[in-house]
Amino acid sequence: xxxxxxxxxxxxxxxxxxxxxxxxxxxxxxxxxxxxxxxxxxxxxxxxxxxxxxxxxxxxxxxxxxxxxxxxxxxxxxxxxxxxxxxxxxxxxxxxxxxxxxxxxxxxxxxxxxxxxxxxxxxxxxxxxxxxxxxxxxxxxxxxxxxxxxxxxxxxxxxxxxxxxxxxxxxxxxxxxxxxxxxxxxxxxxxxxxxxxxxxxxxxxxxxxxxxxxxxxxxxxxxxxxxxxxxxxxxxxxxxxxxxxxxxxxxxxxxxxxxxxxxxxxxxxxxxxxxxxxxxxxxxxxxxxxxxxxxx
Numbered sequence: 001x002x003x004x005x006x007x008x009x010x011x012x013x014x015x016x017x018x019x020x021x022x023x024x025x026x027x028x029x030x031x032x033x034x035x036x037x038x039x040x041x042x043x044x045x046x047x048x049x050x051x052x053x054x055x056x057x058x059x060x061x062x063x064x065x066x067x068x069x070x071x072x073x074x075x076x077x078x079x080x081x082x083x084x085x086x087x088x089x090x091x092x093x094x095x096x097x098x099x100x101x102x103x104x105x106x107x108x109x110x111x112x113x114x115x116x117x118x119x120x121x122x123x124x125x126x127x128x129x130x131x132x133x134x135x136x137x138x139x140x141x142x143x144x145x146x147x148x149x150x151x152x153x154x155x156x157x158x159x160x161x162x163x164x165x166x167x168x169x170x171x172x173x174x175x176x177x178x179x180x181x182x183x184x185x186x187x188x189x190x191x192x193x194x195x196x197x198x199x200x201x202x203x204x205x206x207x208x209x210x211x212x213x214x215x216x217x218x219x220x221x222x223x224x225x226x227x228x229x230x231x232x233x234x235x236x237x238x239x240x241x242x243x244x245x246x247x248x249x250x251x252x253x254x255x256x257x258x259x260x261x262x263x264x265x266x267x268x269x270x271x272x273x274x275x276x277x278x279x280x281x282x283x284x285x286x287x288x289x290x291x292x293x294x295x296x
Contacts, residue, residue: 015076020037022061025276028270030114074282081280100174102177107182108133127152160199179210188238256289256291259287
């Protein structure tokens, strides 16, 4: 179990890094971010080692892009855009006075290490097996930060609050950013409700930055390809909600959407600046929301 690797987390890292080998795309990201994913790719086992050499070839990169776009148009650029917009959303929140970061289902995501390196207390929560892999990757790449806390969780027996308190470093009085990138889609409705309840009863002042896929906006073939691709790496899309229903669920916990970035906006903004004709997958959204409790 300790050596089980999330293939979803691995492929996201591979695709992101491969795309950033294009200088036009790389210019939109900090060197820390690109180097981080290069280190992830270098860490991946031999069965994924094709990417380490092939991605350096423009011919092979173009082939991979063509193949991905043929099967599921917009998948590659949705990965790229979510990294870009989320990183900027976190920066804005920090500038607005938020003081610590919690990354839910962190996988190989870079944000915990990025902001910890800037002295922001950052807490990554994932399964025991994935946290074990993350620790090994960070050690191999030589990363070190006293402000990064990797929190392993056993979902059946623990909740987010438990593992955060166990670190002894999570400050209940600090304004907190919760990042849920590609997270809720893989949870059941009951698990999603439980996590939202944990967050709203635990933090006195927080911002939730999350992604959401409304599969109802995809045509039948693309919906099938997306779901099948997830199933091929051993995971399942479980949340039975469309975007309207998901926002209604957030509202039940008094979490209000402050900003919604949809795929068409991403195409007009980021993708146009990158001078690429690759689309962003329909149904993809980045949601920034918050809930503030008045302190007595």
